[in-house]
Amino acid sequence: MKKSRTNNPDALSTRLHYPGDEQRLPWLPLLLDAYAMADEGVALAIRNEEKRRRQRLACGKSCGSCCEHQKDLPLFPHELVGIYWYVLEKVGASERKILKDRLGERTADSPCPFLFDGSCSIHPMRPMGCRQFNVFGQPCAPGEDPYYTRRGDVLTPLADYTDRAFAAVIPFYELEETDPAAAIRLIRAQIMNLQTFDWGKLAGNM
Ligand code: SF4
Numbered sequence: 315m316k317k318s319r320t321n322n323p324d325a326l327s328t329r330l331h332y333p334g335d336e337q338r339l340p341w342l343p344l345l346l347d348a349y350a351m352a353d354e355g356v357a358l359a360i361r362n363e364e365k366r367r368r369q370r371l372a373c374g375k376s377c378g379s380c381c382e383h384q385k386d387l388p389l390f391p392h393e394l395v396g397i398y399w400y401v402l403e404k405v406g407a408s409e410r411k412i413l414k415d416r417l418g419e420r421t422a423d424s425p426c427p428f429l430f431d432g433s434c435s436i437h438p439m440r441p442m443g444c445r446q447f448n449v450f451g452q453p454c455a456p457g458e459d460p461y462y463t464r465r466g467d468v469l470t471p472l473a474d475y476t477d478r479a480f481a482a483v484i485p486f487y488e489l490e491e492t493d494p495a496a497a498i499r500l501i502r503a504q505i506m507n508l509q510t511f512d513w514g515k516l517a518g519n520m
């Protein structure tokens with residue numbers, strides 16, 4: 315896997331590259347472009363908000379309470395395909411075995427199945443909702459959903475970057491709709507929840 319800056323030298327995110335896989339899987343470059351766009355929007359929104367508040371983001375590498383306790387994790391079909399690919403082809407054998415058990419044994423109260431030792435095991439393919447969930451002030455308390463306890467501390471993603479991320483994957487859906495805004499609405503309407511999604515089929519393929 316390689317990383318590159320986008321065309322803009324001041325770009326705030328890097329786009330991942332999997333050259334062989336991208337040649338073989340036509341949807342993968344679309345998804346990687348979408349995630350690079352989403353990441354750039356998040357980085358820009360964080361930078362703006364940190365300046366405005368004169369305060370750093372609370373999220374840090376060792377902080378993963380959200381992955382344990384969040385019940386609503388948006389997931390779209392193009393993201394699901396990315397997770398399937400990553401789990402089946404990129405996750406190491408030992409992690410895959412643990413993951414298979416977790417996916418098969420999930421209950422509604424389980425933490426996100428992809429959380430391993432405080433880190434996301436599908437980090438390059440984590441959904442846009444995970445990328446955009448960022449909190450200021452103090453790290454979330456265990457079980458806290460800051461959307462309800464302190465909405466003002468939750469980062470509001472930049473809508474135009476989110477739309478551009480969705481626009482990047484329009485070809486994936488092979489829609490008859492030609493108006494991009496309408497196509498994005500159709501894609502958004504296919505929202506699922508990572509936490510309640512039935513991962514049994516993926517487990518069965520592992
Ligand atoms: S959203 Fe909350 S729990 Fe998650 S990394 Fe940020 S501060 Fe930590």
Ligand code: SF4
Nearest residue numbers: 381426428429434444
């Ligand atoms: S997919 Fe990764 S980032 Fe998203 S909730 Fe699960 S462990 Fe956290």
